[in-house]
Amino acid sequence: MVETILLAMDESENALRAARYVGRIVGGSRKSFEVTLAYVLVRPSPDLFEEPEGAKKYEQEARAKMEAVFAQAAAVLQEAGLSAENIRTRFIVTDEPGIAQGLLAEQKAGRYGTLVVGRRGVTKAEEFLFGSVSNKIIHHAKDCAVWVVE
Amino acid sequence: MADVAAHQEGAGHLPAGLREKVAQHGGEYALERPLRVLTETADFFEVVPYDIMLLAGRYYLIRGHEYEGRFGLEETPKYWVKRAVDLETGERKILKFVFHESFTDKLGAVTIRYVRSPEKEARVLDLVRGHPYFMQGFAVIDPGGNNVRVLDRIPGKPLDHVIEGLALGHEEYFHTRLPDFLSALVPVFEAIGFLHAAGEKHGDIRRDHILVEHATGTYKWIDFDLDYFQPEHPYGVDIFGLGNVLLYVAGMGIHTISDLYHERPEVFERLREEDTSPVLRHRVCNLRKIFPYLPVELNNILLHFSMGADVFYDSVDELLYDLRDYLAR
Numbered sequence A: 001m002v003e004t005i006l007l008a009m010d011e012s013e014n015a016l017r018a019a020r021y022v023g024r025i026v027g028g029s030r031k032s033f034e035v036t037l038a039y040v041l042v043r044p045s046p047d048l049f050e051e052p053e054g055a056k057k058y059e060q061e062a063r064a065k066m067e068a069v070f071a072q073a074a075a076v077l078q079e080a081g082l083s084a085e086n087i088r089t090r091f092i093v094t095d096e097p098g099i100a101q102g103l104l105a106e107q108k109a110g111r112y113g114t115l116v117v118g119r120r121g122v123t124k125a126e127e128f129l130f131g132s133v134s135n136k137i138i139h140h141a142k143d144c145a146v147w148v149v150e
Numbered sequence B: 001m002a003d004v005a006a007h008q009e010g011a012g013h014l015p016a017g018l019r020e021k022v023a024q025h026g027g028e029y030a031l032e033r034p035l036r037v038l039t040e041t042a043d044f045f046e047v048v049p050y051d052i053m054l055l056a057g058r059y060y061l062i063r064g065h066e067y068e069g070r071f072g073l074e075e076t077p078k079y080w081v082k083r084a085v086d087l088e089t090g091e092r093k094i095l096k097f098v099f100h101e102s103f104t105d106k107l108g109a110v111t112i113r114y115v116r117s118p119e120k121e122a123r124v125l126d127l128v129r130g131h132p133y134f135m136q137g138f139a140v141i142d143p144g145g146n147n148v149r150v151l152d153r154i155p156g157k158p159l160d161h162v163i164e165g166l167a168l169g170h171e172e173y174f175h176t177r178l179p180d181f182l183s184a185l186v187p188v189f190e191a192i193g194f195l196h197a198a199g200e201k202h203g204d205i206r207r208d209h210i211l212v213e214h215a216t217g218t219y220k221w222i223d224f225d226l227d228y229f230q231p232e233h234p235y236g237v238d239i240f241g242l243g244n245v246l247l248y249v250a251g252m253g254i255h256t257i258s259d260l261y262h263e264r265p266e267v268f269e270r271l272r273e274e275d276t277s278p279v280l281r282h283r284v285c286n287l288r289k290i291f292p293y294l295p296v297e298l299n300n301i302l303l304h305f306s307m308g309a310d311v312f313y314d315s316v317d318e319l320l321y322d323l324r325d326y327l328a329r
Helices: A013-026 A054-079 A099-110 A124-130 A133-140 B018-026 B118-127 B159-164 B170-176 B178-197 B236-251 B257-263 B296-303 B316-327
Strands: A002-008 A032-042 A087-094 A114-118 A145-149 B004-008 B036-038 B052-055 B058-068 B076-086 B092-096 B101-107 B110-116 B137-141 B147-152 B156-158 B210-213 B219-221 B226-228
Touching (some): A114 A133, B058 B092, B159 B210, B236 B296
Parallel strands (some): A002 A032, A032 A087
Antiparallel strands (some): B058 B076, B076 B092, B092 B147, B110 B226
């Protein structure tokens, strides 16, 4: 039976750290693991851009950046022993109200057994205003394991 | 220069009765210059008092522009927001012309990028049509494709002016007025929850963006043309704003470390970092340290907005759950 892991990615160093951790844990295992590197883009409202194609450009730029990040994370996982065919990538554009909700929806839809997210250090003010994806996932994830990597 | 419409006095074609309506609602002084009827709104500086805007078949007499103050600072003119009168009905209106701007603002040490969006405000106006706790209006697209919002002017006072106008000490306020103010906030906060459930934000929640309507005492939200993008916590800035409103109402004003240092040094000595706001570090959230008769249950709600909180409110519903629970005691 294949154990499925949804690994939340973004451009941050702690997301890469989470990838390294996943690699360390599952890379040399005799069990079969499939790791999906996932980036969630919350679809921005067109109001937020001055040019008409602003939202589309925003998505295209994010895709381009994440291609490089996914490649880097995949290399980390392969170096740890995971085979390329067991590494997938998902660029998710969601209308869910936030990144955490987008990840939770993906976990549910894909029935991933484990959801992995990196936790970045934020100030209390940032946590208050911008929230914490990892905290939201801890509170709301169901029917899966959650790993929070610091 | 804004395109002047087909109508201008002396050139003929003014609708019958328009001069009389202008005199009725603008006084004879309004007739001392040739009437100018405009349809396009791109250059809002060019639209001046006693001009007439023709929007979606209705005539509006311009009476001036709005001002907005920023708590203690001099009021600044908002040239894109005109005061007007509907010449048919005599109703006071606000006409908001297109003004796209994006700017960053600091909430404490945190920078937020805001966008002013007529389209967003128009969408929210459609969403809240008939909702008792929001300013009402509609959007019109002028011949130049500009989105103009025609808003009903609310005769009323900002909530903070209502509270500031009370000649009471805090303890008397707490016993005699605070319960009513808190009860009145519940549907107002629910209204923000309604926006969030529909995927919209207010964007600029402030205590002076709640108007208390003179005739009914109903609280109404105004000014929702600002937007911000924060995909990790889309409604966090709105919730922060609600917390500030609640702290203001509970405290009958804002209480800062500096105020307490000067006026209540015995309270200042007891303050700790965890008693203050994580965002506006000079503001005290632990109001029970200033007003010891404040119930623990109410104070606990306020402490969700403090540095000492382990968990912040993630949604308006969570805040309302606790507020309703407190009010039901």
